[in-house]
Amino acid sequence: MNNPKKNFDNLNLEGDIDPTQRAWIEVSGKAIESNVRQLKSKLKNSCEFMAVVKADGYGHDAKVVSENAIKGGASQLGVATLKEGIKLRSFGINVPILILSNIYAKKDLLTCFRNDLMPTVSTIRECLICNNIGKSNNLKFPLHLKVDTGMSRLGFEFKQFVQEFNIIKSLENIDVKGIYSHLACADDENAFNPKSNAQLQREKFQELLRLINIDKIKNIKIHLANSAGMILGKDFHFDMVRVGLAMYGYYPFEKINEKLFLKPALCLKAKVTFVRTIEKGIGVSYGNKFVSHRKTKLAVLSIGYADGIIRNLSGKINLIHKEKLYPQVGSITMDQMMVDITGSDDIKVDSTMLLLGSEGQQLISPIDWADKCNSITWEILCSFKNRLPRVQVD
Numbered sequence: 001m002n003n004p005k006k007n008f009d010n011l012n013l014e015g016d017i018d019p020t021q022r023a024w025i026e027v028s029g030k031a032i033e034s035n036v037r038q039l040k041s042k043l044k045n046s047c048e049f050m051a052v053v054k055a056d057g058y059g060h061d062a063k064v065v066s067e068n069a070i071k072g073g074a075s076q077l078g079v080a081t082l083k084e085g086i087k088l089r090s091f092g093i094n095v096p097i098l099i100l101s102n103i104y105a106k107k108d109l110l111t112c113f114r115n116d117l118m119p120t121v122s123t124i125r126e127c128l129i130c131n132n133i134g135k136s137n138n139l140k141f142p143l144h145l146k147v148d149t150g151m152s153r154l155g156f157e158f159k160q161f162v163q164e165f166n167i168i169k170s171l172e173n174i175d176v177k178g179i180y181s182h183l184a185c186a187d188d189e190n191a192f193n194p195k196s197n198a199q200l201q202r203e204k205f206q207e208l209l210r211l212i213n214i215d216k217i218k219n220i221k222i223h224l225a226n227s228a229g230m231i232l233g234k235d236f237h238f239d240m241v242r243v244g245l246a247m248y249g250y251y252p253f254e255k256i257n258e259k260l261f262l263k264p265a266l267c268l269k270a271k272v273t274f275v276r277t278i279e280k281g282i283g284v285s286y287g288n289k290f291v292s293h294r295k296t297k298l299a300v301l302s303i304g305y306a307d308g309i310i311r312n313l314s315g316k317i318n319l320i321h322k323e324k325l326y327p328q329v330g331s332i333t334m335d336q337m338m339v340d341i342t343g344s345d346d347i348k349v350d351s352t353m354l355l356l357g358s359e360g361q362q363l364i365s366p367i368d369w370a371d372k373c374n375s376i377t378w379e380i381l382c383s384f385k386n387r388l389p390r391v392q393v394d
């Protein structure tokens with residue numbers, strides 16, 4: 001029999017497939033907006049809020065997050081890469097955007113300039129490149145300087161900065177829009193303690209600002225705090241805070257004195273694609289690491305580690321259906337996982353189960369997942385792959 005040649009030219013994969021057909025992430029723009037508004041209310045009026053939307057808005061969809069953060073009062077955005085910044089510009093977002101990673105190549109700094117993105121600069125060499133780019137365009141190249149005060153990642157050497165800043169001030173074609181540093185230990189349990197690393201880093205940063213006579217310099221935004229730093233208190237706020245995690249609805253540490261009611265902006269859901277019942281003593285999934293200790297009804301869900309569900313969570317998580325919890329059993333596989341639904345008669349093929357989010361009294365947070373697999377909330381959020389459609393719900 002001849003195999004008729006099919007014409008797939010008119011098939012629009014993205015358009016034809018329902019994003020909620022298999023597994024997906026629901027994102028609430030309203031939650032982002034309200035979290036930003038609430039966090040902003042803790043800052044003095046003159047303090048700006050930079051929404052950190054790198055890594056596709058911590059896995060939530062950078063466009064949705066940026067637009068809603070701006071609605072909530074964010075006046076600047078922080079990204080990690082040139083591409084992330086250019087993408088936001090292509091959506092018509094026009095607030096200042098700072099690239100938080102290091103852009104060192106001349107051609108990349110030029111792309112940065114042309115797309116109205118501000119680089120983070122950590123050396124005199126990069127300042128000179130930016131100055132030349134500004135000069136050839138008869139303009140000033142806007143940028144932020146970063147100083148290392150204890151993270152040992154990017155930033156000018158603390159001891160050399162005062163001297164180097166005098167050179168930078170003499171460069172006519174750069175516009176220093178900000179001077180910043182980054183906290184290494186702001187989410188430590190003892191960070192509120194006056195002798196903690198975070199407090200010492202803040203003091204070191206303040207000393208540097210005194211040494212460069214910052215009071216006599218106008219129009220440079222000083223910033224230090226991430227989410228945890230912001231929650232540590234007003235001493236950490238300066239002219240701007242750079243907030244990621246808290247804006248997405250999660251607390252960077254347990255003990256919080258501030259009254260904050262953050263709403264998680266993300267829910268993770270998957271459809272049941274198959275249901276089977278196995279007898280007592282039957283192994284489930286690769287390695288048969290789970291063996292049924294009674295007759296067991298299993299739901300197979302179409303979501304796995306290729307979607308970003310860390311395999312190390314196998315057998316450690318629950319899923320929610322109609323406000324009841326059901327344990328995931330056996331190894332999580334690349335594209336699927338099994339859930340013990342014994343005792344339920346309303347979970348069927350095409351039912352939706354909730355992996356992260358809340359329903360009634362039940363709440364499962366990425367914070368719980370992070371604890372269970374020795375990770376951090378940030379990593380759980382950034383692990384979700386593009387294969388999971390992001391669906392904005394409001």
Ligand SMILES: Cc1ncc(COP(=O)(O)O)c(C=O)c1O
Nearest residue numbers: 052100182226227242243244245
């Ligand atoms: C330089 C910088 N500032 C701010 C943030 C935001 O941190 P958080 O998500 O803890 O608020 C990050 C995130 O890693 C960062 O790298």
